[in-house]
Amino acid sequence: MTRVPFICGNWKLHKNVAESVELATAIKNAVGPIRDVEVTIAPVFTALYAVGKRLEGSSVALAAQDCFWKSDGAYTGEVSAELLRDVGCSYVIVGHSERRQFFGELDAAVNLKAKAALAAGLRPIVCVGESERERDAGETFGRISAQLEGSLEGFGQEAAAKLVIAYEPIWAIGTGRTATPGQAEEVHAFVRDRLKKQFSAAGDSIRIAYGGSVKPDNARLLLEQPNIDGALVGGASLKADDFLGIVKYRSG
Ligand code: 13P
Secondary structure, three states, X not given: OOOOOEEXXXXXXXXXXHXXXXXXXXXXXXHOOOOOOEEEEEOOXXXXXXXXXXXXXXXXXXXXXXXXOOOOOXXXXXXXXXHHHHOOOOEEEEOOHHHHHHHOOOHHHHHHHHHHHHHOOOEEEEEEOOOHHHHHOOOHHHHHHHHHHHHOOOOOHHHHOOOEEEEOOHHHOOOOOOOOHHHHHHHHHHHHHXXXXXXXXXXXXXXXXXXXXXXXXXXXXXXXXXXXXXEEEOXXXXXXXXXXXHHOHHHO
């Protein structure tokens, strides 16, 4: 099964509009001729429209970092999947561990968000990952399994074709402590198995991206693993050279 590698820069809470457009422009210009990798960037909400305009006509896709599950209504502060589509997004990250950790997001909410994304024509990037405590206690697979079950509840084969899963071990995020290729592949293979159980053959086509201290110098070994089909990049996505070094991992 050939899966086109999916590399997404998650800019988190960084960069104003001008800085975002500048970085997006550098990425767009460099990615132009690259066809064997799908590149996506996820700026802050306030920069989405301007970055989306700048990316028009390029192969770089726009992602949001979160969405709400209702289309509209009295929900102060929220942004719907439809509005994200309106400003040019084609992907949305849901269930990032920082949302789970700092905003109390549970699998049931992640599930609603992913469903709302699909209904609005967006492709959800559903994040899962264990904490250091859970890994040390031997609970990694149980945790990942529960997150997948809760987040993907009610999803059928049609949804599977649109999904990206991101495995982001919390202990590897922003710590410089990357999971070894072997550690990551072990969990990715487990995720693949679960996806095939839920979606049959379609589970084979779902890309499973790894996130957690991905850098230009470790991207290649990670992405060469059979079930690692991409990367969700935080810190290293904030500098064009670093991010492009990951995008061009094959030549690294
Ligand atoms: P870092 O690459 O900074 O570890 O962040 C990973 C991440 O959370 C991407 O979503």
